[in-house]
Amino acid sequence: MDVAQAWLPRRMAAVEDRLRELAAGHGEPLRGEAAATLEAGGKRLRPLLVLLCAGGDAGRDAERAAVAIELVHMATLVHDDVLDQAPLRRGRPTVVARAGRSVATSVGDLLFARAFAELAAAADDGVRRVALLADAATALARGELAQRRDAFDVTITAERYLERCTLKTARLFECACQIGNAERDPELAAFGDQVGLAFQLLDDVLDVSGPPERTGKARGTDLLDGTVTLPFILARERDPGLATFDLRGLDEAGAAALCDRIAATGALDEVRADATDRVESAKHALAGSALDSDRRELLALVADGVVERYA
Amino acid sequence: MDVAQAWLPRRMAAVEDRLRELAAGHGEPLRGEAAATLEAGGKRLRPLLVLLCAGGDAGRDAERAAVAIELVHMATLVHDDVLDQAPLRRGRPTVVARAGRSVATSVGDLLFARAFAELAAAADDGVRRVALLADAATALARGELAQRRDAFDVTITAERYLERCTLKTARLFECACQIGNAERDPELAAFGDQVGLAFQLLDDVLDVSGPPERTGKARGTDLLDGTVTLPFILARERDPGLATFDLRGLDEAGAAALCDRIAATGALDEVRADATDRVESAKHALAGSALDSDRRELLALVADGVVERYA
Numbered sequence: 199m200d201v202a203q204a205w206l207p208r209r210m211a212a213v214e215d216r217l218r219e220l221a222a223g224h225g226e227p228l229r230g231e232a233a234a235t236l237e238a239g240g241k242r243l244r245p246l247l248v249l250l251c252a253g254g255d256a257g258r259d260a261e262r263a264a265v266a267i268e269l270v271h272m273a274t275l276v277h278d279d280v281l282d283q284a285p286l287r288r289g290r291p292t293v294v295a296r297a298g299r300s301v302a303t304s305v306g307d308l309l310f311a312r313a314f315a316e317l318a319a320a321a322d323d324g325v326r327r328v329a330l331l332a333d334a335a336t337a338l339a340r341g342e343l344a345q346r347r348d349a350f351d352v353t354i355t356a357e358r359y360l361e362r363c364t365l366k367t368a369r370l371f372e373c374a375c376q377i378g379n380a381e382r383d384p385e386l387a388a389f390g391d392q393v394g395l396a397f398q399l400l401d402d403v404l405d406v407s408g409p410p411e412r413t414g415k416a417r418g419t420d421l422l423d424g425t426v427t428l429p430f431i432l433a434r435e436r437d438p439g440l441a442t443f444d445l446r447g448l449d450e451a452g453a454a455a456l457c458d459r460i461a462a463t464g465a466l467d468e469v470r471a472d473a474t475d476r477v478e479s480a481k482h483a484l485a486g487s488a489l490d491s492d493r494r495e496l497l498a499l500v501a502d503g504v505v506e507r508y509a
Numbered sequence: 510m511d512v513a514q515a516w517l518p519r520r521m522a523a524v525e526d527r528l529r530e531l532a533a534g535h536g537e538p539l540r541g542e543a544a545a546t547l548e549a550g551g552k553r554l555r556p557l558l559v560l561l562c563a564g565g566d567a568g569r570d571a572e573r574a575a576v577a578i579e580l581v582h583m584a585t586l587v588h589d590d591v592l593d594q595a596p597l598r599r600g601r602p603t604v605v606a607r608a609g610r611s612v613a614t615s616v617g618d619l620l621f622a623r624a625f626a627e628l629a630a631a632a633d634d635g636v637r638r639v640a641l642l643a644d645a646a647t648a649l650a651r652g653e654l655a656q657r658r659d660a661f662d663v664t665i666t667a668e669r670y671l672e673r674c675t676l677k678t679a680r681l682f683e684c685a686c687q688i689g690n691a692e693r694d695p696e697l698a699a700f701g702d703q704v705g706l707a708f709q710l711l712d713d714v715l716d717v718s719g720p721p722e723r724t725g726k727a728r729g730t731d732l733l734d735g736t737v738t739l740p741f742i743l744a745r746e747r748d749p750g751l752a753t754f755d756l757r758g759l760d761e762a763g764a765a766a767l768c769d770r771i772a773a774t775g776a777l778d779e780v781r782a783d784a785t786d787r788v789e790s791a792k793h794a795l796a797g798s799a800l801d802s803d804r805r806e807l808l809a810l811v812a813d814g815v816v817e818r819y820a
Contacts, residue, residue: 273618274618277614277615277618280610280614281610281611281614281615299591299592299610300592300653300657301654301657303588303591303592303614304588304592304650304651304653304654304657305650305654306618307584307585307588307617307621307646307649307650307653308647308650308651308654310618310621310646311621311643311644311646311647311649311650312643312647313643314625314639314642314643314646315639315640315643315644315647317639318636318637318639318640318643319640320636324635324636324639325629325631325635325636325639326629328625328626328628328629328635328636328639329626329629329630331625332622332623332624332625332626332629333622333626335618335621335622335625336619336622336623336626338618338622339615339616339618339619339622340615340619342611342615342618343612343615343616343619346609346611346612346615
């Protein structure tokens with residue numbers, strides 16, 4: 199990384215510090231339970247997008263926005279783990295596994311509230327940022343509801359699946375790319391949307407392909423929850439028996455076998471190719487943006503990184 | 510009500526319309542599940558406080574703030590019902606009872622996000638309002654966490670109980686009194702705090718006194734959840750056997766018997782008197798405020814109403 203981009207690691211470190219400060223600053227519950235989530239790291243992909251799209255001249259407000267986005271993301275993870283009864287996240291016990299549903303529900307609410315408090319501390323443009331984040335958070339909740347409504351329906355269309363991905367994942371990526379960008383560059387929204395969809399597609403590939411040592415969860419976890427994703431949908435076109443498959447009776451061994459059956463159709467490669475196309479289209483959108491070439495290059499690297507982490 | 514206050518019912522109707530609009534405008538999940546919560550009415554005490562403290566000259570922003578506060582309140586109810594596994598709320602099936610934990614968790618998240626979106630649509634002072642609501646929402650979550658941590662501890666102090674009430678209830682009342690008040694009258698915060706505490710104290714009396722036909726839930730519901738409230742704490746001073754009572758073994762009949770045992774000590778009257786004192790102190794705070802006498806009078810009526818609904 200060029201010396202001109204020295205601001206980026208410095209700001210990412212500031213975001214990390216602030217997340218740690220928040221974890222320590224809200225009494226025992228957050229320290230004890232959410233701290234693990236806050237500090238477990240993750241990829242910090244969304245804060246990175248916020249800072250890059252905001253640029254080197256953006257002030258502390260960009261860091262606040264980056265923190266806020268990550269807090270909403272974490273709140274969602276904590277609540278999703280309650281809904282999925284997930285034992286592990288990033289290879290560590292989830293809040294729900296450590297402290298139960300009640301604590302996890304409240305910890306999610308707390309992280310959510312702190313996200314908006316963080317934005318409200320911004321010096322400028324606070325209301326626009328709150329509107330963007332509130333709309334993205336609404337989309338997340340609607341996406342979760344859509345996924346529950348579709349549960350165990352093996353006949354859902356690819357279109358419906360993509361709509362869910364947009365709500366559950368892409369809207370927050372889009373928000374991350376817009377929230378810190380004072381110029382309100384419209385190409386950044388398109389970039390965020392496509393990167394977000396690619397991210398979700400590859401995440402859904404990983405659920406089928408594993409390996410568990412790498413993903414930190416068993417193969418077919420989504421299928422066990424009744425969540426039908428693009429690998430299954432594409433496999434269904436080549437293996438029509440899947441259209442009447444009953445997911446409700448599935449156990450862990452059955453889920454692994456179903457993953458093998460999906461992989462055997464070649465559907466995973468097709469989804470990977472779709473994701474790669476979206477990353478290309480994201481980079482193409484960047485070419486039309488008003489961003490300087492350094493930032494465009496770094497954003498392209500982030501987009502490529504989304505694909506590479508699954509390579 | 511004087512013709513000079515004709516703005517109040519008109520604005521309350523506008524708040525009601527907006528809540529209905531939100532229930533209808535977010536697709537099936539909100540229409541199907543949260544609509545019942547949004548439309549079930551309740552007392553709309555918090556929006557009333559927002560509008561009264563904002564005053565007749567306040568514009569649409571006051572209505573938006575009133576809607577936002579009610580949405581956060583509802584989000585909390587929906588999540589609390591998940592945590593308590595409550596079958597009924599205001600005599601109607603809860604979202605969790607109708608649609609399950611998953612949907613209820615997401616519906617709560619959705620209502621929460623819409624609250625902040627509502628504030629972000631305000632023309633003025635949006636960031637200050639977001640900060641107030643985000644802090645109140647943080648307090649709600651911390652209060653819920655504190656209550657879970659204290660669960661089944663029959664030795665907790667009155668001080669600890671009041672701290673929980675402040676977090677769980679009074680902070681949102683305080684926020685309601687401040688969020689629409691452009692003059693930022695500090696006496697209104699004190700008013701909201703005391704009315705909120707009185708409200709919670711009387712709610713906790715009702716859990717012990719019933720009757721179920723009126724409260725819409727069985728007597729001793731809090732005790733069955735392990736939640737020790739002021740009636741129990743004061744009764745413990747007069748009936749020391751309660752200090753070693755094991756709430757974990759309680760069934761519905763046992764809870765009703767425990768309610769009778771608490772009532773027999775006279776603790777309920779003591780809590781009611783405490784609540785009445787707080788309402789008086791709230792009205793006293795108003796006397797020092799810069800509000801015109803009409804609004805002071807209406808706020809005093811609202812405060813009295815909190816006591817009267819339990820009389």
